[in-house]
Amino acid sequence: MLNWDNMFATRSTRMRASEIRELLKLLDRPDIISFAGGIPDPGLFPDKEFKQAYADIFDSAAVNSALQYSVSEGYKPLREWLVKQMADLGIPCELDNVFIVSGSQQGLDYLGKLFLSPNDTALVTWPTYLGALQAFNAYEPSYDQLTPGGNRTPDSYREAASQKGGKVKFAYLSADFSNPTGETVDREGREKVLDLAEELDIAVIEDAAYQSLRYDGDPIPPILALEIARKGHINNTRTIYCGSFSKTLAPGLRVGFIVANAPVIRKLVLMKQAADLHSSTINQMAISEVAERGFDAQVAKIRAAYSHRRNCMLAALEKYMPAGTSWTKPEGGMFIWVTLPKGMDGAELLAKSLESAKVAFVPGKAFFADGSGANTFRVSFSCANEKMIEEGISRLGKLIASEIG
Amino acid sequence: MLNWDNMFATRSTRMRASEIRELLKLLDRPDIISFAGGIPDPGLFPDKEFKQAYADIFDSAAVNSALQYSVSEGYKPLREWLVKQMADLGIPCELDNVFIVSGSQQGLDYLGKLFLSPNDTALVTWPTYLGALQAFNAYEPSYDQLTPGGNRTPDSYREAASQKGGKVKFAYLSADFSNPTGETVDREGREKVLDLAEELDIAVIEDAAYQSLRYDGDPIPPILALEIARKGHINNTRTIYCGSFSKTLAPGLRVGFIVANAPVIRKLVLMKQAADLHSSTINQMAISEVAERGFDAQVAKIRAAYSHRRNCMLAALEKYMPAGTSWTKPEGGMFIWVTLPKGMDGAELLAKSLESAKVAFVPGKAFFADGSGANTFRVSFSCANEKMIEEGISRLGKLIASEIG
Numbered sequence: 095m096l097n098w099d100n101m102f103a104t105r106s107t108r109m110r111a112s113e114i115r116e117l118l119k120l121l122d123r124p125d126i127i128s129f130a131g132g133i134p135d136p137g138l139f140p141d142k143e144f145k146q147a148y149a150d151i152f153d154s155a156a157v158n159s160a161l162q163y164s165v166s167e168g169y170k171p172l173r174e175w176l177v178k179q180m181a182d183l184g185i186p187c188e189l190d191n192v193f194i195v196s197g198s199q200q201g202l203d204y205l206g207k208l209f210l211s212p213n214d215t216a217l218v219t220w221p222t223y224l225g226a227l228q229a230f231n232a233y234e235p236s237y238d239q240l241t242p243g244g245n246r247t248p249d250s251y252r253e254a255a256s257q258k259g260g261k262v263k264f265a266y267l268s269a270d271f272s273n274p275t276g277e278t279v280d281r282e283g284r285e286k287v288l289d290l291a292e293e294l295d296i297a298v299i300e301d302a303a304y305q306s307l308r309y310d311g312d313p314i315p316p317i318l319a320l321e322i323a324r325k326g327h328i329n330n331t332r333t334i335y336c337g338s339f340s341k342t343l344a345p346g347l348r349v350g351f352i353v354a355n356a357p358v359i360r361k362l363v364l365m366k367q368a369a370d371l372h373s374s375t376i377n378q379m380a381i382s383e384v385a386e387r388g389f390d391a392q393v394a395k396i397r398a399a400y401s402h403r404r405n406c407m408l409a410a411l412e413k414y415m416p417a418g419t420s421w422t423k424p425e426g427g428m429f430i431w432v433t434l435p436k437g438m439d440g441a442e443l444l445a446k447s448l449e450s451a452k453v454a455f456v457p458g459k460a461f462f463a464d465g466s467g468a469n470t471f472r473v474s475f476s477c478a479n480e481k482m483i484e485e486g487i488s489r490l491g492k493l494i495a496s497e498i499g
Numbered sequence: 500m501l502n503w504d505n506m507f508a509t510r511s512t513r514m515r516a517s518e519i520r521e522l523l524k525l526l527d528r529p530d531i532i533s534f535a536g537g538i539p540d541p542g543l544f545p546d547k548e549f550k551q552a553y554a555d556i557f558d559s560a561a562v563n564s565a566l567q568y569s570v571s572e573g574y575k576p577l578r579e580w581l582v583k584q585m586a587d588l589g590i591p592c593e594l595d596n597v598f599i600v601s602g603s604q605q606g607l608d609y610l611g612k613l614f615l616s617p618n619d620t621a622l623v624t625w626p627t628y629l630g631a632l633q634a635f636n637a638y639e640p641s642y643d644q645l646t647p648g649g650n651r652t653p654d655s656y657r658e659a660a661s662q663k664g665g666k667v668k669f670a671y672l673s674a675d676f677s678n679p680t681g682e683t684v685d686r687e688g689r690e691k692v693l694d695l696a697e698e699l700d701i702a703v704i705e706d707a708a709y710q711s712l713r714y715d716g717d718p719i720p721p722i723l724a725l726e727i728a729r730k731g732h733i734n735n736t737r738t739i740y741c742g743s744f745s746k747t748l749a750p751g752l753r754v755g756f757i758v759a760n761a762p763v764i765r766k767l768v769l770m771k772q773a774a775d776l777h778s779s780t781i782n783q784m785a786i787s788e789v790a791e792r793g794f795d796a797q798v799a800k801i802r803a804a805y806s807h808r809r810n811c812m813l814a815a816l817e818k819y820m821p822a823g824t825s826w827t828k829p830e831g832g833m834f835i836w837v838t839l840p841k842g843m844d845g846a847e848l849l850a851k852s853l854e855s856a857k858v859a860f861v862p863g864k865a866f867f868a869d870g871s872g873a874n875t876f877r878v879s880f881s882c883a884n885e886k887m888i889e890e891g892i893s894r895l896g897k898l899i900a901s902e903i904g
Contacts, residue, residue, distance in 0.1 A: 095734065095735065095760075095762070096700075096735070096737055096760075096762075098762045098763060098766070100700075101614060101668060101700070101701065101702060102613055102614060102766065103612070103613060103614055103615055103616040103619070103638070103668075104616050105612070105616070106613055106766060106770075109766060109769045109770050109773060110769065111769060133567065133568050134567075136563035136564075136566065136567050137563075139562075139563065139566045139567075141557065141562050141563070141566060144557070144566065145554075145557035145562075148553040148554075148557070149550075149553075149554065152546065152549070152550035152553070157544075157546050157550075158541035158542075158544065158546070159541075159751075160751055161541065161544045161546060161549065161749035161750070161751040161752070162538065162539075162541050162544075162749070162750060162751050163538050163745075163750045163751065164751065196601060196753075196775050196778075196779075197775055197776060199774070199775050199776050200774065200775040203773065203774040203775060207508070207510070207637065208507055208508060208511055209506060209507060209508055210508055211508040211509050211510070214508070225773070225776075228772065228773035229773050229774065231773065232612065232770070232773060232774070233508070263506060263508075264506075295501075295505075295506070296506065297506060329500065330500065330501070332501055340568075344566035344567070345566070345567060345568045345776075346564075346565055346566040346567050346568065346569065346779065346780035346781050347566070347779055347780075347781060347782075348601075348775065348776070348777070348778065348779045355500075355501075355503075357500070357501075357503045358503060361503070361507065361511060361514060364514045364515065364516060365511075365514050365637070367633065368514060368608065368630070368633035368634050368636065368637060369604070369605065369608040369634065369637070370601050370602055370604050370605040370608065370753065371602060371604050371630075371750075371753070372753070373601075373753065374601075374751065374752055374753045374779050374782055375751035375752075375753075376751050376752060376782070377752075377779055377781070377782065
C-alpha cells in the first residue's frame with residue numbers, strides 16, 4: 095500500500111467520517127426506534143407530481159435540452175419561479191441574483207471555497223449545522239462563536255481572528271428552526287447579526303433550509319429581507335441566502351439555490367463551471383414543473399404532518415423526561431434539542447440506549463465547533479409516527495432517569 | 500456596492516470566465532457554423548431508453564428511495580455494473596474501488612481538492628483539457644509540463660516544484676482522444692508516465708472521458724490496467740481513473756465515476772459527503788437502468804455517427820487547408836487540433852472568422868497552462884453534419900489562406 099497521507103493536501107486531514115451518517119445506517123435495523131436521521135418522510139414526497147413532470151419532459155420538445163449540458167447559473171424557468179417566490183418572502187430580486195446548486199449543501203461548500211483562506215475565521219452558533227462545519231472544514235478555517243442576541247464587540251472578534259492568523263470572513267446561521275436545535279432567531283437577533291456583519295465588513299450566510307416548515311407563530315422576515323429593507327436593493331446587501339427543495343419537494347434530485355447580490359452570484363457561477371459545470375438539467379426542469387404546479391399545496395401537506403409529529407414528541411418529552419433535563423419547543427422544522435444534566439454524556443447515553451432502550455438519536459457534541467456540548471442530543475420527529483414517538487421517548491426517558499439515578 | 504474582492508479567499512482570483520463557455524453562446528446564432536462546442540449530438544441521446552427508465556422508477560417500489568437522500572459513495576447497482584465494465588477493460592476491482600460523482604468534471608475538482616495545497620505542482624500536457632486547469636486552479640497549484648513520451652528526469656520535476664514552494668502531487672492526462680487534440684498516448688508513453696509517477700511517488704489522474712469513442716485502430720489498455728498488471732491489485736496502484744457517462748449516454752444527468760484504490764476512494768467519499776452529500780439518486784438509478792439494458796448498442800450507434808463525421812472533417816481539412824497548416828488525425832473522440840503557421844494567432848483568426856467566414860472554433864491558447872499555443876485551435880465534429888463540415892472547413896480554409904497571404 096502506498097502512503098497516501100503523505101500525498102494528500104493538508105486540508106484533507108480535516109475530512110472525517112460523519113457521526114450522523116454512520117448512525118443513519120441504524121435506520122435499517124428493525125429493532126431500533128430511530129430519531130437520529132434528519133431526513134424528510136418519503137411518504138410525503140410528491141411522487142405522482144414528479145412522475146408526471148419527468149413524463150412531460152420526455153414527451154415535449156425539451157427532451158434534448160433536458161439530457162444535454164446546460165448553463166452553470168441554472169435552468170431559467172426555475173430561476174424565474176424563484177424570483178417570484180423570493181418576492182413573496184420580502185426579497186425583491188432579479189434573475190442574476192438567483193443561482194441553482196446541487197442541494198444547499200453544495201451552496202455551503204461553494205461559499206466556504208469562495209470566502210475562506212486557511213486560518214480565516216467563520217462565525218457560527220454553538221451548536222450549528224454539522225454539515226456546514228464539514229463543508230467549511232475543507233478550507234481550513236478557525237471558528238468563533240456567533241451569539242445572535244449577544245453583545246460581543248466587533249473588536250473582540252477581529253482580535254481573536256487576527257491571533258489565529260486570518261480575518262473574520264462571514265457569519266453563518268440558520269435563523270429558522272435550525273438544525274440541530276429547532277430554535278428560531280427573533281427579529282432583534284437578526285438585526286443584531288446584521289449590525290455585527292456591518293461593523294466587521296463580513297458576509298452573512300443565511301441557511302434557510304427549514305424556513306418553509308413553520309407550524310405556528312408568526313413568520314419572521316429572512317435576514318436578507320431585513321437587509322434589503324435597510325439598503326434599498328439586493329445588490330447592496332451582504333447576506334447570502336441558501337435555499338433548498340430537499341425538505342419541501344425531494345432531496346434525491348439534489349436541487350437547491352442561492353439568492354444574493356449579483357457580484358457574489360457571478361463569482362459562484364464561475365466556481366460552479368469549474369467544479370461540476372452545472373446541476374442536473376433534467377432534475378432542474380422537473381423541480382421547476384412540480385414547484386410551478388403545486389409548491390404551496392405540497393408545503394401545506396408537509397406542515398400538517400410534521401406539525402402533528404412535533405406536538406406528539408413535545409407531549410411525550412413532557413410526559414417521560416425526568417427532572418434535570420430540558421428541551422427546545424420549536425415552532426417548525428424537524429428537530430428538538432435535549433439538554434441533559436451537566437456531566438452526562440450524550441454519546442455514552444446513545445451507546446447504552448442502542449443496547450437496552452433500542453432508541454437512536456444524535457449526540458450533540460459534533461454540532462459544536464469547540465467540541466463542547468457533550469450533555470446534549472438531537473431528536474428528529476420528521477419520520478416518526480405517533481406510536482413510535484410515544485414508545486421511543488418513553489423508553490429513552492426511563493433510561494435517562496435511571497442514569498441520573 | 501461592497502468591495503467583495505477584499506472579502507474573497509485568495510483562490511478566487513483564479514476563477515475566471517471560460518472562453519469556451521462564452522463561445523458556446525454563439526451556437527445559437529443561426530448564421531454561424533460552429534465547430535466550437537465539445538458537446539455530444541443530442542440527436543444521438545438514448546431518449547426513449549431514458550423515458551422508460553424514469554417511468555419504471557416511478558412505477559416501482561424504488562420510487563421513495565429515488566427521491567430520497569442516499570449514500571455518498573453512489574447507487575450500488577450502478578457501481579456493480581461499473582465493476583463488470585471495468586473488468587472488461589482489464590481493470591479488475593471491487594465495489595469499494597468505485598465511486599459515483601456528478602460528472603467527471605466533479606471528479607477532477609475533488610482530486611484537485613484532495614491533493615493540491617497552494618504552490619504544489621500538477622503535471623499536465625501542453626495543451627490539456629481546459630476544464631481540468633479550471634478545476635485545479637481553485638486550489639492554487641503551479642503547473643509543469645508532462646510529456647508522456649519524453650525523457651525529463653524526475654529530479655528536474657522535483658527541483659522545479661520545490662522552487663515554486665511545493666511538491667509534485669500528480670500527473671493528469673487524457674490518454675485516449677484527448678480534449679483538445681484528439682490524440683492518443685501509445686502504450687510505451689503510458690508505461691513511461693507510470694515510471695515517472697513511481698519515481699516521483701505521485702498519483703496519476705487518468706481522464707477517460709472519451710475512451711469508449713474509438714473509431715479505428717487497436718484499443719490501448721488504460722493506464723490503470725497497465726499499473727494493475729505491474730502491481731497485481733488495484734489497491735496497490737497510484738492511478739485514479741475518471742470516467743463519464745456524458746459522452747456515451749447523456750451529460751444532462753451529471754453522472755460520472757472514479758475508479759481507484761480503496762484508500763483514495765474512502766477519502767473522496769468523505770469529501771463528497773461534506774461537499775454535496777451525494778449525486779442525484781434518481782439520475783444514478785436511470786443511468787444504471789439504461790447502461791444495464793443497452794450500453795454497448797448505444798456506444799456502437801455513437802461510434803458509427805461520429806466516425807463518419809471525423810472522416811468528413813479530415814477529408815475537408817485535406818481538401819481546403821492551405822500549406823503551412825497541420826492537424827491531428829484522431830482515432831476517436833470529438834476533436835481535431837489545427838496548428839497554424841508560427842506567428843499566426845488563433846484568437847485573432849476567430850474574431851475575423853466570426854466576422855467574415857462565419858465559422859466558430861476554439862483558439863488553442865486557453866488549453867496551455869503556460870499561455871503558449873497561440874497559433875493553434877480546436878475544431879469539433881461531434882455536432883456537425885457532412886454539409887456543415889464541407890462548407891465550414893472550406894470557408895475557414897479560404898480565410899486562413901488569405902491570412903497567410
